[in-house]
Amino acid sequence: MKVPGRRRGAEVTKRRTLWQWVSLVAANLYALPVLKHLPYPFLHCYACPLAIGACPVGTVQYFLALGRVPLFTLGALGAIGAWWGRRTCGWLCPFGFLQELGHRLGRRLHLPVLRVSNRHAWTRWAVAAVLVVALPVALHEPWFCKLCPAGTLEGGIPWLAIDPGLRQMVGVLFGIKVAILLGLLAAVLVVKRPFCRFACPIGLFYGLTNRFSHQHLQVGPRCTGCGWCRDLCPMDHEVWRDPRSSQCILCLECTRCRHVRLAQHGTETGTPSAPGHPLTGPFRPGEHEAPGPSRTVR
């Protein structure tokens, strides 16, 4: 049944998946290690044998363990967040992409979707405060890295495969790391992006910038709160309740509904920054009629 206000097709998904593949390949162009002077704008382990950049979380912990403030890393990520909000999570991060692929596999296998509320996202604060800040400052060791599932998948396992000499060094901590990774891989089959929503310090950092970023979402006044966008959303977010939520990764999946659009500074006044562009243009009056009564959501 055609419901007014809904766009058919998933051009956004296709475009985003292409960006995610390109980013995955670009982040692992071993031939360009000189870029290891710079942090990636997302979580990607610099212990990965193919990595070309530095992991921002690992870098922050390293600086804190040395008793220094990581000005460059925080500044670079802050600048990216101020412009794009959390968009790199939605379009570029390989570990976020992996979780989405896992969830798509779960859909293919007809597994149920376990809805875990974003109300529990406070866990990100606990992870960041304890593992990224407090323990590295107090014990001078990067404790997030010691448990990080991205590090296990991208660094630990590949190095064990490449270098047989390392295998005799596998200990209890490696077993814990593998258990965390396996738990996460099982969870992504039924839960949308669990690591991004409840654990990742970079997502937490970028999420704060969503409140004032240049690019952000807007929900039109005719939204009925039908919840279709939540089904589309890889973060299980109800965009009509809070278009600038820290949980939104600006993936734009929900812009398949005509009531949601990507806005940039200037578009609020009705002046689209990219005239004719379906995602940045104004709400379209003719296609804007929703089934059910209209109400103001903001």
Added chain:
Amino acid sequence: MNWRTGKIVLILAVLAAGLGAARGELALIYRNAVTLCLSCLGLTP
């Protein structure tokens, strides 16, 4: 909060990044990134 706040954050962030680069942080980032930390990977003898 709005884009006015965002602009201030953007300027401060760029200044912080510039200051960090001037203090030689890029070399530290590189040194850390090319050093394989085995204990972080859970590999201890």
